[in-house]
Amino acid sequence: MLDTMTITKVVGGLCGAWLIYLLGGWAGEKLYEVGGHGEEVASYVIEVADNSGGTGGGEADFATLMAAADAAKGEKVFGKCRACHKVDGNNATGPHLDGVVGRNIDTAEGFSYSGALLQVGEVWTPENLFHFLENPKGVAPGTAMSFxxxxxAEDRVNVIAYLESLGG
Known part of the structure; x- marks a missing residue:
């Protein structure tokens, strides 16, 4: 029933299908390639009004936002982080975040960091966390964090308030 010719046909069919898949992906990339020589240019830009609520990143704005932060709301927003981070002292895909506010960057016990976070600063201050949480890959290029x-801005300060409330 299963002789070597049948097995050879099955393996050949799988290899052929894989080759067609790879060539299709390559052709699709070439067909829809935007820009050239490493340039990334959007083919169409949709203009939207800026309604960031005056969070231009100024020192006074950050202090005002932190003063109005709500840890209970931050716990709800932290739900987005729970897929990779824990707050019970155990590492998961990402390092544990209990006691992260005020902790030195790249120092969670037992977690292997990529080294890219050292660009953020030396300590996870609330302001460092505020900027990092807005765009992790933009603030620390090369970080393994895919979020x-x-x-x-309100969500970020609420999460920071929640993390501060956990202590360490």
Whole structure:
């Protein structure tokens, strides 16, 4: 029933299908390639009004936002982080975040960091966390963290308030 010719046909069919898949992907990339020589240019830009609520990143704005931060709301927003981070002292895909506010960067016990976070600073201050949580890959290029970030400034300060409430 299963002789070597049948097995050879199955393996050949799988290899052929894989080759067609790879060539299709390559052709699709070439067909829809934007820009050239490493340039990334959007083919169409949609203009939107800036309604960031005056969070231009100024020192006074950050202090005002932190003063109004709500740890209970931050716990709800932290739900987005729970897929990779724990707050019970155990590392998961990412390092544990209990006691992260005020902790030296890249120092969670037992977690192997990529080294890219050292660009952020030396200590996880609330302001460092605020900027990092907005765009992790933009603030620390090369970080292994794949999270896109929290775009709302209120969400970021609420998460920071929640993390501060956990202590260490």
């Amino acid at each position: 896109a970030g929290l775009k709302k």
